[in-house]
Every structure is written in structure tokens, then in C-alpha cells.
Amino acid sequence: xxxxxxxxxxxxxxxxxxxxxxxxxxxxxxxxxxxxxxxxxxxxxxxxxxxxxxxxxxxxxxxxxxxxxxxxxxxxxxxxxxxxxxxxxxxxxxxxxxxxxxxxxxxxxxxxxxxxxxxxxxxxxxxxxxxxxxxxxxxxxxxxxxxxxxxxxxxxxxxxxxxxxxxxxxxxxxxxxxxxxxxxxxxxxxxxxxxxxxxxxxxxxxxxxxxxxxxxxxxxxxxxxxxxxxxxxxxxxxxxxxxxxxxxxxxxxxxxxxxxxxxxxxxxxxxxxxxxxxxxxxxxxxxxxxxxxxxxxxxxxxxxxxxxxxxxxxxxxxxxxxxxxxxxxxxxxxxxx
Numbered sequence: 001x002x003x004x005x006x007x008x009x010x011x012x013x014x015x016x017x018x019x020x021x022x023x024x025x026x027x028x029x030x031x032x033x034x035x036x037x038x039x040x041x042x043x044x045x046x047x048x049x050x051x052x053x054x055x056x057x058x059x060x061x062x063x064x065x066x067x068x069x070x071x072x073x074x075x076x077x078x079x080x081x082x083x084x085x086x087x088x089x090x091x092x093x094x095x096x097x098x099x100x101x102x103x104x105x106x107x108x109x110x111x112x113x114x115x116x117x118x119x120x121x122x123x124x125x126x127x128x129x130x131x132x133x134x135x136x137x138x139x140x141x142x143x144x145x146x147x148x149x150x151x152x153x154x155x156x157x158x159x160x161x162x163x164x165x166x167x168x169x170x171x172x173x174x175x176x177x178x179x180x181x182x183x184x185x186x187x188x189x190x191x192x193x194x195x196x197x198x199x200x201x202x203x204x205x206x207x208x209x210x211x212x213x214x215x216x217x218x219x220x221x222x223x224x225x226x227x228x229x230x231x232x233x234x235x236x237x238x239x240x241x242x243x244x245x246x247x248x249x250x251x252x253x254x255x256x257x258x259x260x261x262x263x264x265x266x267x268x269x270x271x272x273x274x275x276x277x278x279x280x281x282x283x284x285x286x287x288x289x290x291x292x293x294x295x296x297x298x299x300x301x302x303x304x305x306x307x308x309x310x311x312x313x314x315x316x317x318x319x320x321x322x323x324x325x326x327x328x329x330x331x332x333x334x335x336x337x
Contacts, residue, residue, distance in 0.1 A: 040064040055086035059094060066098050074098055089118060096125060100132035116145070123152060127159070134162065139170040157183050161193055168196055173203035191220050198230050207237050225251040229264050236268065244268055257288045259295070266298055278302050286315075293322045 044061035051057045058081035065074035075098060082091050096115040099108050112129045119125045130145035146163035150156065164179030180197035183190055195217050201210035211234040217227035228251040235244035245268060251261045262285040269278035279302050285295040296319040303312035 037064070037067045041068060053084055055081045055084035056090075058084055059086050059090060062094055062098070066094075066101070069101075071098060071102060093119060093122075093125060097128050100128040104132065120148070121152060123149060126152075130162070130166075134166060137169070139166040142166045143170065143172075157186050161190075164193070164196060164200070168200050168203070171203065173200045176200040177204060177206075189220070191217060194220070195226055195230075198227070202230060202233055207234050210234055223254060225255045225258055225261055229260055232264060232268070236271070241268065241272060257284070259285055259289050259292055262288070263292075263295060263298070266295075266302075270298070270302070275302055275306055279306065291322055293319055293326065296322065 041061070041064040044057070044064040047054070047057040048061050058077050062074045062077035062081060065071075065077060078091065078094055078098060081094075092111060093115050096108075096112055100112070112132065115125055116129055126145050126149050130142045130149070133139075133142035133145070143163060143166045146159050146166060149159045150163065153159070160179050161183045164176045164183065167173070167176035167179060177197060177200045180193045180200060183193040184197065187193070194213055198210050198213035198217060201207075201213060211231060214227045214230040214234070217224070218231065221227065228247045232244040232247040232251075235241070235247060248261060248265045248268060251258070252265060255261055262281050266278045266281040266285065269275075269281060279299070282295055282299040282302060286292055286299060289295065296315045300312045300315040300319060303309075303315065
């Protein structure tokens with residue numbers, strides 16, 4: 001039971017982490033330009049006007065446009081640079097940096113690997129490809145690249161934080177704990193690092209330490225629900241179900257439609273065999289989020305326990321279909337088709 005409760009909490013958190021982790025690589029609208037980026041584009045265009053058939057000038061302009069997040073224009077200039085004979089290694093490096101920012105197809109996997117292999121100490125390449133893998137949930141592919149970056153610059157807390165996120169999502173909790181602690185040594189008030197530290201400690205079944213860190217998070221962000229959910233998991237592990245319910249009820253009062261809160265409430269009610277309340281929480285969960293797989297599965301279980309076999313079967317079929325779609329989506333994104 002101990003392992004199941006912890007894994008439920010961490011699995012739900014991981015969904016939130018994946019959504020939060022900066023990455024839906026669809027092309028965004030152009031951001032307000034920084035002065036340096038504007039200057040870089042101006043200088044690159046002057047070079048192209050002076051040498052219109054110079055591949056390196058076109059490559060320089062493609063790089064400037066990428067820095068401005070004008071990705072379609074950058075792609076056009078990069079193609080022109082290729083036609084003008086820019087060296088393959090230079091063109092491939094820029095292509096990897098450009099496509100890593102976007103919703104890249106699986107066929108580009110080989111390009112990323114080749115560019116990383118050819119540029120093992122290139123921080124821009126390593127970070128771009130690591131972030132591109134993280135955007136796909138490819139945590140085990142991202143982790144060694146973040147590790148290489150940290151070896152190049154151990155003082156970079158951002159890279160250590162990102163590696164901690166990758167390790168946590170890969171359920172490699174003990175090393176994730178080390179990363180988040182290192183970040184907090186340099187930035188003791190970093191809320192997100194402490195929250196993820198708390199949940200990594202939960203995943204590693206270090207409940208007393210997790211409770212301590214999550215209590216600090218609650219003090220830092222009194223209105224946030226995530227520390228309350230984590231603390232509720234600690235209370236369940238201590239068999240203090242009343243305390244767990246009080247924490248989750250407070251969380252529900254702040255974010256009544258939160259899938260994280262609703263699922264944890266339902267899990268607690270199921271543990272207490274309070275089927276009617278579990279049913280109400282799960283119905284609210286799937287109404288707010290019709291594609292919540294675990295919600296449909298738990299709802300099927302509750303309905304079956306209540307003798308509503310037909311309704312249970314319907315939600316079980318929804319769960320199976322959502323599971324099938326998720327497997328197909330992951331296979332496509334990871335190039336496994």
C-alpha cells in the first residue's frame with residue numbers, strides 16, 4: 001500500500017511537471033525583440049546584401065532570425081545557405097538548433113544525435129537537444145545531456161534544476177533529490193525546486209524529509225495546493241487519514257476543479273471505503289477533464305463496487321480507448337512507429 005500511494009501521488013505530479021516544463025514546441029508568435037537580436041539581424045542582412053550568394057552570410061541570417069524566434073524565415077534562409085554550399089557540419093548544427101525549438105518529426109532524431117556527437121562541448125547544442133528531448137517526455141535521453149552541461153559548468157543551477165526534473169520524471173528519485181538540494185543551496189527560496197524536492201523525497205519513500213520540505217513550501221505559498229496534496233500523502237503514510245482529509249479539503253476549497261486534488265480525494269475516499277463520496281469526486285474529475293485516464297479507471301472500479309455494472313463497463317471502455325490513444329501518441333512522438 002505504501003508504494004501504491006506514493007506512486008499515485010508522484011505519477012499525478014509528473015503529469016503536471018510535463019505540462020509545466022516549458023515545452024510545447026509549436027511555433028510561438030514572435031517575441032518582442034531584444035536590442036542585441038535586432039542588431040544581429042541588421043548586421044546579417046547587410047552581409048547578405050553585400051554577398052547575396054555567400055552561404056555563410058545566409059547561415060548568419062538564419063541564426064539571427066532563429067534568435068528572434070522567426071522560425072519559418074530562419075528555415076528559408078538555412079535552406080538557401082545549403083543551396084549555396086555552406087559546409088554540411090555548419091548547416092546541420094544550425095538545423096538542429098532550429099528544429100529543436102519546434103515540434104520536430106521523429107526523422108530528425110538522427111540529426112540531433114549526429115550534431116551532439118560532432119559538437120560534444122557545444123553548450124548551445126547540448127541544451128537545445130536536451131530541452132527538445134524533455135519536451136517529448138524523453139527524460140532518459142535528456143538526462144545525460146544535462147549531465148554533460150553540468151560537467152562543463154558546475155555553477156549553472158538552471159541545468160542542475162532541469163536535470164533534477166528529468167530524473168524525477170524518470171522515477172530516478174534519489175539523484176533528483178541531490179540535484180534539487182544543490183539548487184536550493186544556491187537559491188534557498190526557490191519554490192519550484194523545493195516543491196520538486198519534496199515530491200522526489202515522496203517518491204523515494206523518505207516521508208519525514210518530504211514532510212519537512214513540503215511544509216516549507218506551504219509557508220512560502222500559502223495559497224498553493226500542491227504542497228497540501230504532498231502533505232496529505234505524508235499523512236496517509238502515517239495513517240492519519242483525518243489529517244489527510246483536512247489537507248485535501250482545504251486544497252479543494254482553493255482549487256475545486258484541480259485534477260490533482262480530485263484524484264487524491266477520490267483515492268483517500270476509496271481507502272476509507274466511502275464509495276458515494278469517491279463517486280462524486282471522480283464524476284467531477286472526469287466532467288472537468290474527460291480524457292483523464294486514471295479517473296475513468298477508478299470510476300469504473302467504484303461503479304462496479306456499487307453494483308452499477310453497465311456504467312462501470314462504459315468507463316472501463318473509455319479508459320481503454322484513452323490508454324490506446326496515449327500509447328499511439330507516445331509512439332509517434334518518440335519515433336517508435
